[in-house]
Amino acid sequence: xEHDFSYYRGKRVLITGGLGFLGSNLACALVGxxxxxxxxxxxxxxxxxNMFNVEPVKDRVEVIIADIRDRARIGKAVAGKDxxxxxxxxxxxxDSMTEPLLDVEMNCAGQINLLEAVRNSAPECRIVxxxxxxQYGKIDRVxxxxxxxxxPTDIYSANKIAGEMYHFVYSSAFxxxxxxxxxxxxxxxxxxxxxxxxxxxxxxxxxAIEGKKIKVFGTGAQMRDYHYVDxxxxxxxxxxxxxxxxxxxFNLGGPEPVRFVDMVKTIVETAGSxxxxxxxxxxxxxxxxxxxxxxxxGKISRALGWRPRMELGEGIRRTVDFYRRFGKEYWx
Ligand SMILES: NC(=O)c1ccc[n+]([C@@H]2O[C@H](COP(=O)([O-])OP(=O)(O)OC[C@H]3O[C@@H](n4cnc5c(N)ncnc54)[C@H](O)[C@@H]3O)[C@@H](O)[C@H]2O)c1
Numbered sequence: 001x002e003h004d005f006s007y008y009r010g011k012r013v014l015i016t017g018g019l020g021f022l023g024s025n026l027a028c029a030l031v032g033x034x035x036x037x038x039x040x041x042x043x044x045x046x047x048x049x050n051m052f053n054v055e056p057v058k059d060r061v062e063v064i065i066a067d068i069r070d071r072a073r074i075g076k077a078v079a080g081k082d083x084x085x086x087x088x089x090x091x092x093x094x095d096s097m098t099e100p101l102l103d104v105e106m107n108c109a110g111q112i113n114l115l116e117a118v119r120n121s122a123p124e125c126r127i128v129x130x131x132x133x134x135q136y137g138k139i140d141r142v143x144x145x146x147x148x149x150x151x152p153t154d155i156y157s158a159n160k161i162a163g164e165m166y167h168f169v170y171s172s173a174f175x176x177x178x179x180x181x182x183x184x185x186x187x188x189x190x191x192x193x194x195x196x197x198x199x200x201x202x203x204x205x206x207x208a209i210e211g212k213k214i215k216v217f218g219t220g221a222q223m224r225d226y227h228y229v230d231x232x233x234x235x236x237x238x239x240x241x242x243x244x245x246x247x248x249x250f251n252l253g254g255p256e257p258v259r260f261v262d263m264v265k266t267i268v269e270t271a272g273s274x275x276x277x278x279x280x281x282x283x284x285x286x287x288x289x290x291x292x293x294x295x296x297x298g299k300i301s302r303a304l305g306w307r308p309r310m311e312l313g314e315g316i317r318r319t320v321d322f323y324r325r326f327g328k329e330y331w332x
Contacts, residue, residue, distance in 0.1 A: 003234065003305065007241040009034035014081045016040045016068055016114065017049075017088030018061075021191040021199070022130060022183075024053030025229045026085060026236050031057040033237070040077050040088070042067040047091055048192035048199075052329040068110040071117070078114070079121040083240045086114055087130045089160075092197040093288055096156035107159035108166075115170045123176065128239045129167050131182040131249060132160045133225070133293055142223065143257075143296035146182070146249050154288040164249060171247055179239040180249040181232075184295050188229030188315060189322035193330040201226060201263060205319055208267050208274030209327065217281040220261030223292040227254040228310035228318075238304040245304055253295030255308045263312065270316045 013030055017023040018039025030037050039061055043049040054061055066073035068088050078084055090096065090106040118125060134157035136150030144150075152158040170176040187201040196203035204214045235252050239245045264276050281289065300306045323330065 003238060005033040005237050005241070008237070011035045011082040012038075012080055013083045013085065014038045014040055014077055015085045015087060017130070018085075019043060019049040019051060019053055019063070020087065021048045021053075022186060022229065022232060022236075023085065023087045024050075024190050025188070025233050026087070027054055027061055028057050029233045029237065031060045038062040038064060038077065038081075040064045040066060040068070040074070042088070046095070050190070050192070050329065052326070053190045068113055069105055071113050074113050075117040075121055078117045078125070081122050081125050084114070084118060084122070084125055084127045085130075085236055085240065086111070086127055089130065090156065093134065093154045093156045094197050094284060096154050096159070097284070097288065100155040103155050103159050107156065108162050111163040111166050115166055115176065118176055119170060119174050123174070125177070126240055126246075127167065127176060127178040128236055129164060129178060129180040131164050131180040132157065133182055133184045133251075133295060135161045135164065135182060136290075136293070138290050139293070142292050142294040143253075144251065144293065145296045146251055146299055153290055177246050179245040179247070181235055181239055182249060182251050182295070183232060184225040184227055184251070184253045184293070186227055186229055186232045188319050190229070193323065193327070194332055201267070202319065204264060204267050205271065205316070205323060206327070206331070208271035209320065209323060211273045214264050214268070214274060214276040215279045216261055216264055216276055217279060217285060220259065220264065220278065222260050223257045223294050224260050224263065225253040225257050225294045226263060226312055226315075227252055227308050228315035231308040231310055235300065235304075235306050238306055242304050248299075248303065250300035250303070251295040251297050252300065253297045253308065255311055257294040258312060266313055266316055267320075270313070271320050
């Protein structure tokens with residue numbers, strides 16, 4: 001079913017993390033739907049912020065270079081907004097274990113800053129929070145439904161739960177309108193390609209394009225749920241406009257689960273270069289590995305009519321094409 005996004009025509013929208021992967025794809029879509037878009041991003045070097053990401057809409061978005069930890073700036077930025085897409089975060093599981101307090105600053109204190117700003121300056125606006133599959137951590141069965149409680153294996157995952165919980169608290173205590181989308185493994189154009197600390201599917205595409213060997217830890221038999229960025233963007237748009245989304249957390253996932261190693265094979269075949277080899281799990285990765293993960297997306301399908309559309313093979317092909325054209329903007 002095609003969705004009607006004319007709701008966004010003339011709406012004033014703020015996207016934190018709007019120069020990053022998910023945020024910039026959303027910004028481009030929102031401009032196309034006639035929204036007045038402001039992106040708010042600190043462009044911190046480790047993450048995916050990149051001015052090139054908003055190149056196609058650069059004359060039609062307001063770019064605010066600022067940090068969500070800066071109370072005054074975030075307060076000013078949310079004032080008068082109709083919808084806030086709350087996407088900025090510390091995004092690396094690995095770094096959250098070596099710099100746990102940085103993760104707390106960004107993914108906990110930064111979230112409270114944003115919620116306080118909305119409460120004080122735009123209490124009627126809607127907030128969509130970028131939650132994560134990581135919130136489930138180690139789980140006993142798949143596919144995972146929203147009512148399951150997992151055991152986070154790293155600080156990032158624990159703090160993503162805290163971030164979502166703060167939204168529930170501000171909703172019940174102060175009436176703020178929010179929705180959380182628990183994203184699985186998103187991939188596609190505009191993802192950072194500087195390192196493989198997060199977004200490994202995209203990182204493997206770079207390795208394959210460069211003719212390198214991808215290292216598959218262990219047997220690569222673990223199941224994963226990959227979804228193309230346009231599908232994620234669609235879910236954000238629906239969550240920001242439909243009343244059925246208010247006060248809810250929804251899983252996102254791909255059209256079908258895949259084994260990790262099959263994702264790698266598809267990349268190598270599609271790129272026509274590179275290769276892969278099996279290596280033992282490094283200790284720091286093994287310690288935070290969660291095993292099989294697949295998401296049950298029935299809840300968002302029933303409530304908002306969302307379904308993932310992009311098949312993995314076609315999504316990888318489009319992503320390879322994008323980086324073959326624009327790789328120099330990301331190979332840094
Ligand atoms: N991509 C995925 O597969 C995935 C999966 C689960 C959850 N998520 C969540 O989605 C969100 C975005 O992820 P992404 O893949 O687009 O990552 P990304 O690194 O491409 O984007 C994050 C953006 O936030 C900005 N940012 C980081 N800290 C900031 C701060 N303190 N103040 C202002 N801006 C800041 C970065 O500069 C970057 O542009 C995150 O909240 C992440 O936890 C993503």
